[in-house]
Amino acid sequence: MKKILIVLAVPAGLIILTLVLLLILKPRQPGASRRISTEAELDLYLEQITENATPPSLSLTVLKGDKLTYSKAFGMADAPLSRPARTSTVYPWYSVTKLFTSAAILKLADEGKLSLSDPVKKYIPDYNTVNKEGEGVSITIDQLLNHESGLPDIIPEGLNWIHSSREAPPNQTDFFNQKMIEEYRVVEFTPGSRVRYSNTGFIVLGVIIEKITGTAYENYIEETILKPLSMEKTGFSGTSGMEQHLATGSQHRINAFTPLLMIYGKRGFMKQLVRETEDHRMWFMPVNTDYSPSTGLNGTSEDLARFGYALMTSRRLEDGTAIGIESIAGMQKPYTMKELERRYSRIKQYGYGLKAWKMKGYRIYGHSGGGPGFAALLAFVPERNLVVAVSANDTSLDRMEILETVMKMDW
Numbered sequence: 001m002k003k004i005l006i007v008l009a010v011p012a013g014l015i016i017l018t019l020v021l022l023l024i025l026k027p028r029q030p031g032a033s034r035r036i037s038t039e040a041e042l043d044l045y046l047e048q049i050t051e052n053a054t055p056p057s058l059s060l061t062v063l064k065g066d067k068l069t070y071s072k073a074f075g076m077a078d079a080p081l082s083r084p085a086r087t088s089t090v091y092p093w094y095s096v097t098k099l100f101t102s103a104a105i106l107k108l109a110d111e112g113k114l115s116l117s118d119p120v121k122k123y124i125p126d127y128n129t130v131n132k133e134g135e136g137v138s139i140t141i142d143q144l145l146n147h148e149s150g151l152p153d154i155i156p157e158g159l160n161w162i163h164s165s166r167e168a169p170p171n172q173t174d175f176f177n178q179k180m181i182e183e184y185r186v187v188e189f190t191p192g193s194r195v196r197y198s199n200t201g202f203i204v205l206g207v208i209i210e211k212i213t214g215t216a217y218e219n220y221i222e223e224t225i226l227k228p229l230s231m232e233k234t235g236f237s238g239t240s241g242m243e244q245h246l247a248t249g250s251q252h253r254i255n256a257f258t259p260l261l262m263i264y265g266k267r268g269f270m271k272q273l274v275r276e277t278e279d280h281r282m283w284f285m286p287v288n289t290d291y292s293p294s295t296g297l298n299g300t301s302e303d304l305a306r307f308g309y310a311l312m313t314s315r316r317l318e319d320g321t322a323i324g325i326e327s328i329a330g331m332q333k334p335y336t337m338k339e340l341e342r343r344y345s346r347i348k349q350y351g352y353g354l355k356a357w358k359m360k361g362y363r364i365y366g367h368s369g370g371g372p373g374f375a376a377l378l379a380f381v382p383e384r385n386l387v388v389a390v391s392a393n394d395t396s397l398d399r400m401e402i403l404e405t406v407m408k409m410d411w
Contacts, residue, residue, distance in 0.1 A: 029054040029398040036405055039070060045405065050075025053281065055375070055394030056250055057085035059301035060402065063309055063387040064411045066317055071302055077393060078248040080278050090233060090245040090298050091391035092288065093376045094369030097297040098202050099311065100221055102145055102353030104209055106327040107224060113212050116142040123208045129185045139191045141208065144201035145352040150187030151200040156264035158199065158291065165246060165286035168238035172206045172217045175290055195350060199294040206293025218292055229310055230318055234299030237288035242298060247393040249284040249373020257372055257395055273372065284373045295371065304378050304389035311354070312380040312387060332365055360407050370395050379403055386411060
C-alpha cells in the first residue's frame with residue numbers, strides 16, 4: 001500500500017513543482033514604478049507593458065459618465081505578421097460573455113417568459129440532476145446565475161471543445177445534449193448552499209434561452225443586446241468581417257497554461273492549436289470555444305465599455321435611452337460590505353453573474369475573462385461614474401494592476 005502511495009505521489013509532486021517553477025519563472029507584466037496621474041504617463045506605462053510582450057498587445061477604454069475619456073491600443077496584435085493593435089482590434093472576451101447571458105435571462109424575466117425561481121427542469125425536462133447519492137435535486141435559474149447550482153465545471157475537459165473562429169459555433173442545445181446532459185448532472189453540493197464558479201451553469205442558461213425563444217442563443221444575443229447597444233464590432237465566431245480585425249492569441253512557453261494544455265488536451269491538441277513559435281512565444285490559430293453562453297463573444301474594448309455603461313446605468317451610451325431590461329439593476333445586489341464578508345470569505349459577490357469587490361475604498365462591479373492566448377476585464381464604479389474595459393492577447397495580462405492604475409487617476 002505504501003509503495004502505491006509513493007508511486008501516486010511522485011507524479012503529483014512533479015506536477016505541483018512544475019507549476020510552482022512556472023509561476024516563478026514566467027515573464028511578468030511590469031508594475032507602475034510610480035503614481036500615474038496623466039494620460040501621457042499612462043500611455044508610457046502601457047507601452048512599457050507591450051514592449052515587454054506581457055502581453056504583446058492590449059486595448060484600454062475608459063468612460064467617465066457618458067464620455068469616451070480614453071481609448072487607445074498598444075503593441076502588436078500579431079508580431080510574427082507585423083500587425084499592430086488598433087482600437088478596432090477584436091479580442092475574445094471568454095468569461096465576460098457570462099454577463100451578456102445574464103442580461104438576456106433578466107430580459108426574458110421582465111417579459112414574463114420565465115421566473116428566476118423556476119426550476120431548470122421546467123425548460124429542460126430531460127436534464128435529471130442528482131446528488132452524489134443519486135437522489136434527484138432541483139436547481140433554479142437564479143442559482144445558475146449566482147454560481148450556486150453545484151454543477152461541476154467543464155474545465156479541464158472543455159479545453160478540447162473548440163472550433164475555428166472562421167466557423168459558426170454549434171447549436172447550443174444540440175451541443176449540450178451531445179456532450180453534457182448526462183456527464184454533467186451530478187452536483188458537487190446542495191444547490192443554494194455554497195458558491196462555486198461554474199461555466200456549466202451558464203451553458204445551461206444558454207439552452208434555456210434557446211428553448212424559450214425558439215432561436216439560436218447567438219442570434220438572440222445579437223438581436224436583443226448587441227444591436228440595440230450599437231455594439232457593431234462584437235460578435236461570435238463566424239461573424240462576417242470580424243476575422244480581419246481579430247488579434248492573434250499568444251503565450252510564452254513558460255506559462256501555467258502550457259502544461260495544462262499538454263496534460264488535458266487531446267492527442268495532437270497543441271500541434272492543432274499552435275500556429276508558430278517565435279522567441280519562446282507561442283502564437284495560436286484563431287479558435288473559439290464551442291460553448292457560447294459562457295465564453296463565446298469577441299469584440300473591441302470600446303464595445304465592451306459600451307456594455308459596461310449599460311450595466312451601470314441601464315441606459316444606452318449613444319442617446320441615454322433606457323435599454324429595456326428593468327431587472328438589470330438586480331445584478332448589483334445591495335449587500336453591505338459586512339454582509340458580503342460574512343457570506344463570501346473573499347469579499348466577492350455574484351449578483352446574477354456580476355462580480356463585486358472592493359478597491360481603493362470603492363465597490364467595483366465587473367467580470368474578467370481569459371483562456372489560452374487572451375485576457376479581458378470589464379469593470380465599473382458607480383460611485384465614480386467610471387467604466388473600464390481592457391483586452392489583451394496573452395493570459396499574462398495583470399488585469400487588476402491596470403484597473404488599480406486607472407482607479408488612482410483623476411478622471
